[in-house]
Amino acid sequence: MKVTVVGAGAVGASCAEYIAIKNFASEVVLLDIKEDYAEGKAMDLMQTASLNGFDTKITGSTNDYAKTAGSDIAVITSGIPRKPGMTREELIGINAGIVKEVSSNIIKHSPDVIIIVVSNPMDTMTYLVHKTTNLPKNRIIGMGGALDSARFKYRLAEALEAPISDVDGMVIGGHSDKGMVPLTRLATRNSVLVSEFISDERLNQVAADTKVGGATLTKMLGTSAWYAPGAAVSGLVQAIACDQKKMFPCSTLLEGEYGLNDLCIGTPVILGRNGIEKIVEIELDENEKKQLHESAEGVKKTNGLLDL
Ligand SMILES: NC(=O)c1ccc[n+]([C@@H]2O[C@H](COP(=O)([O-])OP(=O)(O)OC[C@H]3O[C@@H](n4cnc5c(N)ncnc54)[C@H](O)[C@@H]3O)[C@@H](O)[C@H]2O)c1
Ligand SMILES: O=C(O)C[C@H](O)C(=O)O
Numbered sequence: 001m002k003v004t005v006v007g008a009g010a011v012g013a014s015c016a017e018y019i020a021i022k023n024f025a026s027e028v029v030l031l032d033i034k035e036d037y038a039e040g041k042a043m044d045l046m047q048t049a050s051l052n053g054f055d056t057k058i059t060g061s062t063n064d065y066a067k068t069a070g071s072d073i074a075v076i077t078s079g080i081p082r083k084p085g086m087t088r089e090e091l092i093g094i095n096a097g098i099v100k101e102v103s104s105n106i107i108k109h110s111p112d113v114i115i116i117v118v119s120n121p122m123d124t125m126t127y128l129v130h131k132t133t134n135l136p137k138n139r140i141i142g143m144g145g146a147l148d149s150a151r152f153k154y155r156l157a158e159a160l161e162a163p164i165s166d167v168d169g170m171v172i173g174g175h176s177d178k179g180m181v182p183l184t185r186l187a188t189r190n191s192v193l194v195s196e197f198i199s200d201e202r203l204n205q206v207a208a209d210t211k212v213g214g215a216t217l218t219k220m221l222g223t224s225a226w227y228a229p230g231a232a233v234s235g236l237v238q239a240i241a242c243d244q245k246k247m248f249p250c251s252t253l254l255e256g257e258y259g260l261n262d263l264c265i266g267t268p269v270i271l272g273r274n275g276i277e278k279i280v281e282i283e284l285d286e287n288e289k290k291q292l293h294e295s296a297e298g299v300k301k302t303n304g305l306l307d308l
Pocket of ligand 1: 009033034077143147
């Protein structure tokens with residue numbers, strides 16, 4: 001299993017590290033445009049192999065896509081991250097050109113690849129890959145919901161004063177400060193609805209904190225987060241590489257599901273060796289449907305800024 005990670009910055013390197021530590025891929029190629037940068041990150045990571053006990057071979061490449069040839073999965077993290085006070089949507093001007101060029105280069109050398117889009121604004125970048133490549137829809141996946149759900153579980157555990165392994169929950173919708181839809185009604189602690197343990201007011205606070213999870217960290221760090229994003233991507237890569245049939249919320253092209261069309265937005269999907277093997281349509285209540293449709297309007301507005 002060969003995995004390419006384009007962008008050897010904070011998220012790309014973290015993602016490569018988690019993939020290697022989980023020890024399921026034979027090869028990870030890190031690629032960046034900065035001279036020697038990916039090679040340096042790859043060498044540093046390889047020097048952790050004996051310490052962390054993995055056999056994955058990590059190599060670096062300065063913009064040489066020939067080295068990515070025959071990749072089964074490619075992760076796109078190239079592009080600029082936001083600074084405190086910015087929205088993800090403001091990154092579109094620079095990142096759209098990068099994502100378009102990178103996805104085309106990847107496919108030239110790996111026609112059977114499954115692409116995972118991370119660069120922001122992620123739902124719109126995922127849609128851009130659909131519009132500008134001829135890959136089938138099951139092989140274009142946007143990563144956002146897996147990260148947002150991990151943040152939701154963190155906030156739920158905090159509110160419940162419970163270990164994170166006790167809680168379960170999912171965030172659907174757009175990967176944006178306003179567009180996320182944390183499914184508080186369905187969140188559980190050991191199969192018991194969390195509403196049995198905490199007030200509606202506290203649960204609303206959990207949802208609000210979850211939605212601004214990325215912005216909160218960006219303010220604290222001066223740039224956006226990387227550990228949880230890297231771990232979330234590695235989870236999707238592993239589910240595909242190991243044909244796990246695991247369910248994650250991912251950004252996927254909708255064609256009527258949830259009453260939505262012609263956009264990519266986060267919904268639960270089953271991931272296996274073919275990428276997105278199924279879009280799971282869950283029963284939403286009226287309020288959740290309204291939130292999802294409002295989120296979709298926001299994503300479509302951003303998609304409208306693309307030069308297609
Ligand atoms: N979807 C998510 O959940 C999620 C989570 C975190 C970050 N992000 C996004 O991921 C992106 C990367 O974030 P980061 O913190 O790693 O940024 P970073 O600046 O640390 O790394 C980005 C890297 O991309 C490289 N790059 C730029 N143009 C390139 C090109 N044409 N080809 C190859 N490499 C190129 C840069 O040289 C840099 O090393 C940002 O857009 C950020 O908003 C998304
Ligand atoms: O917040 C960001 O801009 C980066 C990423 O989308 C995140 O949620 O951490």
